[in-house]
Amino acid sequence: MTLKEIKDKLVNGDLWSFINPEANKDIHPSEVAEILDKLPADTALSSFIAFPDKKKVLLFPYVDHFLQHKIIKGVDKEQAAYILNHLSSTDRYSFFISLSPLDRSKYLEYLDDDHKKATQDTLGLPRQSIARLCNTDFATIKADMTIAQANEHLRKHHKDSDTANVIYVVDDKGKLIDDIPVRRLVLNEPTKHIKDIMDGVVIKLNIKDKTDEAISMFKQYDRNVLPVTNDDNLLIGVVTIDDIMDVTEQRNTRELQRFGGLESLEYPYVKTPIFSLIKKRGGWLIVLFLSEMLTATAMGYFQDEIATAVVLALFVPLVISSGGNSGSQAATLIIRAMAVKELGLKDWWYVMKRELFSGFCLGVILGTIGFLRIAAWQKLGWYDYGNNWQLMGIVIFFSLIGIIMWGTLSGSMIPMILKKFKLDPATSSAPFVATLVDVTGLVIYFSIAAVILQDTLLKHHH
Structure with a gap:
């Protein structure tokens, strides 16, 4: 069917x-x-x-x-x-x-x-605690049993469940000695003792471990189920791979939603009521909108320069969006690297050097394209940037280098700073970084323009 x-x-x-x-x-x-x-x-x-x-x-x-x-x-x-x-x-x-x-x-x-x-x-228990995922339904046997006795014991005392793929060997006090996959019970002679088929290697989680540690243990040892013990090595429960996968998926979803600049949703998108969706998105949008108002303030501060050299205003969207985009890229890379434990806080200097160098190279590439664009339009007669078009091209070239370096630096450092203050790095969402870089990017752009153009386009103003 x-x-x-x-x-x-x-x-x-x-x-x-x-x-x-x-x-x-x-x-x-x-x-x-x-x-x-x-x-x-x-x-x-x-x-x-x-x-x-x-x-x-x-x-x-x-x-x-x-x-x-x-x-x-x-x-x-x-x-x-x-x-x-x-x-x-x-x-x-x-x-x-x-x-x-x-x-x-x-x-x-x-x-x-x-x-x-x-x-x-x-x-x-704390939200991140492994104990929250602990399944108390597990099968135990003793080391001095024969395989036949162990099988009989399991048949009588344990029900069929996905945790029964691995059987745990405990002592009289319930302390964990070893774990044995069921296949080992099946493939060995029934007369053998359990202690003869033990390998003495037991990978386990501590009840105080966080879910992040459990996720990396499952990855490292390629297990489907891991035992959980307390500090005295008493077997408390087991954690299965499907529960870990559920937690990982929930966490990734939550981080992605926050990263996009909205509160995480309780239900899947299609089941979330429309007004609830608006509420989740509205809060962040208002914060970002109020922050973006600073862009208007910054432009107001430079209004004399804009009035004198209107051509400067033409390139504001181009220059600003490049900074925001490079910042969002850096934030995405760093947050992901921190989530999968590639990077820690101690790596901040390494990250900063890499991002500044990346930002510089990317800035030079985009700056060159910007300069060539002005030169091409001027030469082809599609737009007249005036006699000082080369200076305008130089302003764009250096502005893009400065703004993209600042974007990559902000994007990579903000998640690390948040982590340092025990906040979720995912909340340094791409829109948040982009907004910050927008406002500061304008200041960088107009400051560079003021220095380079002061003897030409902006001379009349002074």
């Missing part, structure tokens, strides 16, 4: 193909969730409600938060409690963290005592 056929059935309310287990052996819950997410909210909700309870629990973690909220609000209390209590600890936490504080306290009451306490404890 193709996804299109499924979608048609869903839209037409014909859900039998999902409810009938024979018909959907080959369909993963994530594929069904993808279809539900694209349907109108009410259709998606009624489709979800028609599933058997076990399927609901399987499907719930895969639908987006917007639909999750609608489902829990839309089903009766018993049903909502059943779903929330049967989720894995990380999926349950992911749902609760997405709620408003009011809804959070309301739905916490739906949980049984153990789940409620565990969820409240997790919600109380």
Whole structure:
């Protein structure tokens, strides 16, 4: 059955193909969730409600938060409690963290005592803490068991889950000794002891680690699941690669949105109400607009020069946008390099030297093009820059060098300064850097013009 056929059935309310287990052996819950997410909210909700309870629990973690909220609000209390209590600890936490504080306290009451306490404890942890991603559902065995005994123990005491791909060897106190992939249990003789197949290498996270550290550990060691211990080496839980990928995606989305000069969105773009979208974008636009007003102030300060040499005003957009663009480029490169840990604060001098040199070279390239553009228009008779057109070309040449160097310097240093003050570098969004460079760029441009043109174009004014 193709996804299109499924979608048609869903839209037409014909859900039998999902409810009938024979018909959907080959369909993963994530594929069904993808279809539900694209349907109108009410259709998606009624489709979800028609599933058997076990399927609901399987499907719930895969639908987006917007639909999750609608489902829990839309089903009766018993049903909502059943779903929330049967989720894995990380999926349950992911749902609760997405709620408003009011809804959070309301739905916490739906949980049984153990789940409620565990969820409240997790919600109380710092936002970046690895403990928030900890899945407490993991399988353990002892080193002195034979493989046959270990298999029997696992069959009796552990349910099938994505965390069961790796089995943990612990001592009597629950301290972590080693981790063993399930394949090693399968491929060795049943009479062998667990301690004979251990390799003694255990990669683990500490409960105090931040999610950033976990992300780099997963990358470095190429693992699908990592154990989490406390300072005493007690095994507390495990973190799976899919949870880490979710966090990475959320973080990247948030940073990209902030970088574009808007507050991050709670829901996907298509599900965000239009007025909420306007509010998220408006705040930054007002701040940037007020900042850009300084551009008008700067131009007002140089109005005599502009009145005397009107030709100067022609090049304002050209010169200014180059500075803003080079600043945005530098900010993008540095923020990304800091996010993937290529650069740290201690590298500021290295970054500054590189960006100043890059800015100088880029400025010379663009300045040369600017000079040639003036020369070409003058010679071809498309525009008359007057007798002193060479001086005008020189002003543009040096202004572009100065402004682009200033742009690359600002763009690269502002994220580092923000990081130094424990602020999110992503908020030094491209528009923010561009605005700063616009205002200062004007001052650089007119100052260079005043020096170079003072004996010619601007002479009458003096």
